[in-house]
Amino acid sequence: MRISFKREEILEGIQKIASILPQKSGAAFLRTVWIKSENNNLNFLATDSNIEIICNYPAQVYEPGLIGVQGKIFADLIKKMNPGEIIIELKEQKIIIKQGKNKYTIPVVESSWFQELQNFPEENKQIWSGDIFKEIIDRVYFCICDDETMGAMTCLSIKKGQQFGEVEFCGLNGPKLAVFQLDNDDIYNTIPDSGILIHKKIVNELKKILPENEIELNITPDKLFIRTIDKKEMYSFPLSSYEFPKYNEFVDKYQNKLNSILTIDRKLLIDSLDRLLLFNTSSKSTIFQISENNLILKAYGSELGEAEEVLPCTYNGKLENITLLTKDAIEILDHFNSNLVKFCFSDNSSEPFKVEGEDEFKYFIFAMPVEIREENYYSEE
Numbered sequence: 521m522r523i524s525f526k527r528e529e530i531l532e533g534i535q536k537i538a539s540i541l542p543q544k545s546g547a548a549f550l551r552t553v554w555i556k557s558e559n560n561n562l563n564f565l566a567t568d569s570n571i572e573i574i575c576n577y578p579a580q581v582y583e584p585g586l587i588g589v590q591g592k593i594f595a596d597l598i599k600k601m602n603p604g605e606i607i608i609e610l611k612e613q614k615i616i617i618k619q620g621k622n623k624y625t626i627p628v629v630e631s632s633w634f635q636e637l638q639n640f641p642e643e644n645k646q647i648w649s650g651d652i653f654k655e656i657i658d659r660v661y662f663c664i665c666d667d668e669t670m671g672a673m674t675c676l677s678i679k680k681g682q683q684f685g686e687v688e689f690c691g692l693n694g695p696k697l698a699v700f701q702l703d704n705d706d707i708y709n710t711i712p713d714s715g716i717l718i719h720k721k722i723v724n725e726l727k728k729i730l731p732e733n734e735i736e737l738n739i740t741p742d743k744l745f746i747r748t749i750d751k752k753e754m755y756s757f758p759l760s761s762y763e764f765p766k767y768n769e770f771v772d773k774y775q776n777k778l779n780s781i782l783t784i785d786r787k788l789l790i791d792s793l794d795r796l797l798l799f800n801t802s803s804k805s806t807i808f809q810i811s812e813n814n815l816i817l818k819a820y821g822s823e824l825g826e827a828e829e830v831l832p833c834t835y836n837g838k839l840e841n842i843t844l845l846t847k848d849a850i851e852i853l854d855h856f857n858s859n860l861v862k863f864c865f866s867d868n869s870s871e872p873f874k875v876e877g878e879d880e881f882k883y884f885i886f887a888m889p890v891e892i893r894e895e896n897y898y899s900e901e
Contacts, residue, residue, distance in 0.1 A: 521585030522609040523557045525577060527601055527619070530564070533575035533753050536729055537566045538595035540573065552629045553591040555608065555615075558584040565637050566591060571725055572637045572756045587615055588629030597624060640747045640754045645738045646706045647749070650730040656689050656700050657727055659855055659883060663691030663698040664720045670694075672762035676723045679715025680708055682768070687711060692767055696848070698855070699767070701882040710739055717760040718744060729755055771886065774872050778864035780837020782810055783878070786861045790853050792817055792829045797846050799827040805890045806846045810835050819846070842869045843890040852885050 534553070541551050556563040562579035566572075587610055597617065598606075607618040610628065617624040657676070665673035670693075677690040685705040691698045716739060718726070729746070736747040739759075747754040796806050799819040809816040812835050819827040842865060853861060858877030865873045870891050876884040 521555070521557060521587055521615075522583040522607070523555075523562060523579050523581050524605055524607045525562055525579040526604065527598060527606050528603045530562070530575070530577050531598060533564060533573075533577070534595050534598050536753065537564055537573050537575065538591055539728065540568045540571050540725065541566060541591040542568060551591050552588040552633070553594050554586065554588045554634055556586045557581045567635075567637060570722065570758050574637055574639070574754045576752055576754070583609075585610060586631060586634060588631065588634060589615060589626050590629070593626060597626075638743070638756060640736070640745050640756075641738050641740060643738075644710060645736050645745075645747075646710050647734055648704075648707060648737050649733075650735040650746075651732040652702075653735070654727060654730045654732075656702065657723060657730075659700045660689050660691035660698040661720075661723060661727070662851060662855065663693050663696045663885070664723065665693035666720065672717060672760070672764045674720050675717035675760050675762060675764065676720070677715060677717055677764045677767075678711060679764075680711055680713065684708070690764075690767055692765060695888045696852075697767055697770070697886040699771070699884055703882075707737070710737065712739065712741070715764065716744065717762055717764055718757065719760050722757045726757065729753075770872075774866065774874070774886070777866040777868075777871065778874055780810075780835070780839040780865040780867065782808075782815065782833055782835045782837070782863040782865070783860055784815060784831060784833040784863070786853055786856055786859060786877075788831055789815075789861070790850055792831055793846055793850050793853075796827050796829065797850070799824055800846050804845055804847070805843050806849065808842050808844060810837070810840060810842075812836075837865060838867050839865045839869060842873070844887075845890055848887060852887060855885070856880060856883070 537553055550568055554565040556565060557579060558581060560579060560581050562577045564575040601619055609616050613628050614625050615628055664676055668674060673692050679688055681688045681701055685703050685708045687702045687704055687707050689700045731748060734749045738745040742759055744757045744759060793806060796817055796819040801824060802821040807818040815831045815833040817829045852875050856877040858879040860878040862876050862878060863873060869889060872886050872888055874884055874886050
């Protein structure tokens with residue numbers, strides 16, 4: 521093999537490849553970047569056994585070939601080199617990397633370890649916005665469970681909604697449920713009727729690699745494929761095979777019971793809860809005392825003292841008191857963009873409540889309040 525290419529053209533892809541490779545543990549072939557060149561195309565390929573990446577760039581190919589190198593040293597070297605032309609050639613089971621008068625030598629990996637990666641499936645591919653996909657992930661990611669024993673709850677659910685063209689993204693960890701609904705006929709038609717599940721670890725990688733501009737997307741029975749619109753970078757991610765809880769049954773069960781509606785300024789409430797958080801050294805909770813025009817927030821049980829704040833609001837309902845975990849309430853509010861938010865309660869202070877933004881009709885969060893037991897003992901329902 522003998523090739524030349526521009527360092528600045530491949531740098532971003534090489535850095536993304538390096539981010540998925542195991543640094544020390546794991547089989548050697550999983551720590552390898554494969555360099556494949558033919559027909560004036562240069563491919564970098566890598567996998568961590570789950571995620572697969574193929575980066576495709578133009579290059580001057582003098583002698584085609586396939587070689588593997590230790591991924592970390594190769595990526596770190598490319599990162600530290602100067603912009604401009606780089607020449608790579610294979611000599612005696614080592615690659616020589618040259619830039620100007622500088623020269624670096626790295627041992628190659630046994631080529632028999634190479635396994636061909638699956639290319640992007642062209643049939644039924646869809647064009648979508650990477651920025652929108654990333655924003656949706658951010659809206660539901662915090663509700664995806666971290667506990668590996670919880671099976672499907674460790675995954676992001678993407679499925680067809682109840683209306684044609686509606687796609688639902690859901691994160692569920694037990695105490696909290698976040699649902700974002702998107703109207704997109706193309707994505708709706710791409711998703712299988714059974715929906716797809718993406719493990720939280722994979723979702724975390726998606727957050728890192730999704731560009732802000734358009735992407736190409738495709739789904740097979742076992743993989744999600746993402747490709748940049750210029751076709752330079754392609755990623756494939758495994759899909760999980762769990763059965764996701766039927767959260768729509770839960771939503772339908774409580775939706776008609778949410779008759780007490782509190783509307784309040786979102787930022788004002790966040791600032792107030794953030795101050796009350798200073799007094800949450802024992803209970804970790806804030807008591808909401810709700811009346812027609814005022815919301816009284818109280819934090820008790822702290823060796824540092826107590827706090828009470830009064831905020832303006834509009835309220836229509838029978839529920840007078842409810843206790844919420846302060847950090848959870850702040851986290852929920854931080855995921856909305858609307859100036860005004862609505863808390864929708866049932867008449868029972870121990871039942872789930874719903875939060876939605878006044879201008880965000882396709883996004884909502886369900887959460888559990890805190891149950892107050894005797895002797896001031898607080899617990900999450």
